[in-house]
Amino acid sequence: MTTSAVVMMVVMLTLFGGGFAALLTLALCRERQEKRDGNRVDPRDDGQ
Amino acid sequence: MSREQFTSRWGLIASLLGMAIGAGNLWRFPRVAAQNGGGAFLIPWALFLFLWSVPLMLVEFGMGRAARQGPVGAFGAFLGRFGVVPGVFVAFCTTAIMFYYAVVTGWCAYYTVALAVDFGHVTSNATGHWQSVSHYNWVTVAFHAAAMTGAVLVVAGGVARGIERVNKVLIPVLLLLLVGAAVAGISLPGGTRGLEFLFHVDMSRLAHHKTWLEALSQSAWSTGAGWGLILTYAVYTRSKEDVLLNSLVAGVGNNAASLLAAMAILPAVFALAGPQADKALGSGNTGLLFVWMPQLFARMTGGHLWAVVFFGAVTVAALSSLLSMVEMATRVIMDLGFDRRRAVVIIGGVGFLAGLPSALHLDVFDNQDWVWGLGLLLSGGFFALATMVHGVKRFRTEQLRPAPGAWRTGWWFDVLIYVAIPLEFVAMISWWFYSVAGKHSFATTMNPAGIFTVGTCLLQWGALLGIAALVSAWIYRRVCDPTLDLRGDRSP
Numbered sequence: 001m002t003t004s005a006v007v008m009m010v011v012m013l014t015l016f017g018g019g020f021a022a023l024l025t026l027a028l029c030r031e032r033q034e035k036r037d038g039n040r041v042d043p044r045d046d047g048q
Numbered sequence: 049m050s051r052e053q054f055t056s057r058w059g060l061i062a063s064l065l066g067m068a069i070g071a072g073n074l075w076r077f078p079r080v081a082a083q084n085g086g087g088a089f090l091i092p093w094a095l096f097l098f099l100w101s102v103p104l105m106l107v108e109f110g111m112g113r114a115a116r117q118g119p120v121g122a123f124g125a126f127l128g129r130f131g132v133v134p135g136v137f138v139a140f141c142t143t144a145i146m147f148y149y150a151v152v153t154g155w156c157a158y159y160t161v162a163l164a165v166d167f168g169h170v171t172s173n174a175t176g177h178w179q180s181v182s183h184y185n186w187v188t189v190a191f192h193a194a195a196m197t198g199a200v201l202v203v204a205g206g207v208a209r210g211i212e213r214v215n216k217v218l219i220p221v222l223l224l225l226l227v228g229a230a231v232a233g234i235s236l237p238g239g240t241r242g243l244e245f246l247f248h249v250d251m252s253r254l255a256h257h258k259t260w261l262e263a264l265s266q267s268a269w270s271t272g273a274g275w276g277l278i279l280t281y282a283v284y285t286r287s288k289e290d291v292l293l294n295s296l297v298a299g300v301g302n303n304a305a306s307l308l309a310a311m312a313i314l315p316a317v318f319a320l321a322g323p324q325a326d327k328a329l330g331s332g333n334t335g336l337l338f339v340w341m342p343q344l345f346a347r348m349t350g351g352h353l354w355a356v357v358f359f360g361a362v363t364v365a366a367l368s369s370l371l372s373m374v375e376m377a378t379r380v381i382m383d384l385g386f387d388r389r390r391a392v393v394i395i396g397g398v399g400f401l402a403g404l405p406s407a408l409h410l411d412v413f414d415n416q417d418w419v420w421g422l423g424l425l426l427s428g429g430f431f432a433l434a435t436m437v438h439g440v441k442r443f444r445t446e447q448l449r450p451a452p453g454a455w456r457t458g459w460w461f462d463v464l465i466y467v468a469i470p471l472e473f474v475a476m477i478s479w480w481f482y483s484v485a486g487k488h489s490f491a492t493t494m495n496p497a498g499i500f501t502v503g504t505c506l507l508q509w510g511a512l513l514g515i516a517a518l519v520s521a522w523i524y525r526r527v528c529d530p531t532l533d534l535r536g537d538r539s540p
Binding site for chain 1 (some may be wrong): 087090240248293294300301
């Protein structure tokens with residue numbers, strides 16, 4: 001593979017593969033933090 | 049009355065990923081990326097995720113969470129009686145896609161089973177087999193019925209016990225299958241030629257308008273933004289959900305799945321098709337998936353197993369997207385006053401019958417894919433228009449107001465909705481229509497009975513908008529809650 005192709009592959013995999021893993025981890029960690037804070041149930045969410 | 053809700057953020061994200069990752073990631077992205085400059089295509093494709101898909105995802109999240117109704121009710125709540133018309137268009141456009149998408153899911157499931165049971169028969173005459181499957185074949189109808197039934201059963205279970213629970217299983221399985229298929233493809237002798245083709249950067253291709261427009265179209269169709277599906281899932285989210293983070297996870301995850309699919313398919317095509325690789329990539333979505341891929345698996349060591357793995361992945365991707373479409377259509381019927389069970393049975397029955405013509409003849413399938421695929425661009429335009437009429441800054445500050453600790457949607461959202469989305473919409477619609485008009489006479493272009501013509505789009509869209517306008521007053525009274533008027537100062 002040419003150098004430019006390898007560079008593009010690394011950039012794309014980092015942006016989307018790594019980005020996805022990082023964002024998903026952040027989202028799930030925040031939820032865990034919310035649960036730890038006992039903040040899971042929002043009074044605005046108890047039905048309508 | 050208590051409201052259905054996703055029980056966890058992972059459940060919501062898995063459902064969003066299931067919605068976004070579909071057959072298009074596997075049968076369209078690798079082919080279009082390879083044909084439009086590989087690495088040069090990936091640059092605008094990555095950009096348009098943030099310039100088209102993410103802002104429309106945010107709009108859908110905001111509308112669904114505020115209105116707590118499907119697209120028809122949400123557009124009515126934000127725009128009033130006449131807002132029902134674009135709401136009906138958005139809802140029907142995605143429902144019309146659901147009709148033939150159940151057929152696609154059935155085809156994928158059929159190939160998974162057929163390749164597992166009788167690999168030699170399917171691969172020895174792949175062209176003839178596909179011809180047989182796609183034209184008046186009652187086995188195809190049975191698989192279409194099975195796909196619709198499966199989706200109906202899941203959606204009937206509700207959001208938490210049906211959609212969320214199933215997607216929590218399907219998405220990890222899908223990602224594992226895609227990783228396995230990519231490793232198998234790259235490991236083939238000569239497989240790295242496919243990677244070279246996918247990631248090679250020919251900067252001169254960035255000067256071609258086609259590269260940009262194909263990248264924009266792929267991003268618009270692939271992420272599910274502007275379909276009304278995210279709006280529907282947003283109905284079941286908490287008020288304090290971090291919508292920007294969730295939109296980014298779904299969008300970036302969708303693109304990651306597309307890359308994995310391309311890293312599975314292109315190495316296999318280049319390693320196994322040799323000089324016929326261009327022909328395989330030029331054979332269209334169904335041609336590549338159902339004619340070429342089985343033949344390529346037959347030339348591969350362990351091809352029988354990998355064929356089942358690959359088609360299993362496509363089936364899972366298609367099914368998880370079908371679930372979201374069935375849920376959206378069901379939500380619209382529920383908003384009319386039906387309970388979930390009755391609504392999903394209606395949608396299942398209508399979906400099966402309306403999908404039959406596409407199951408029986410490929411020309412009908414191609415026509416519907418053309419008309420409603422382009423219709424989705426119009427749907428995206430309607431979402432942007434609804435936000436502009438409502439007031440973009442007002443929408444951002446009221447409907448996208450972040451909960452404590454959540455990411456804030458900034459002024460860039462206003463710029464994207466006011467400037468980028470309208471420009472992108474006009475460019476895409478003009479280009480796709482010109483792609484027909486530039487090749488044919490005016491009479492052929494405007495033929496309403498043609499398969500890929502401007503006339504057939506205008507006829508079907510016009511009929512839908514006309515009917516929606518006629519029944520808008522009745523629908524508004526039936527669906528929209530007069531106490532929930534999100535128009536604020538504009539209300540009469």
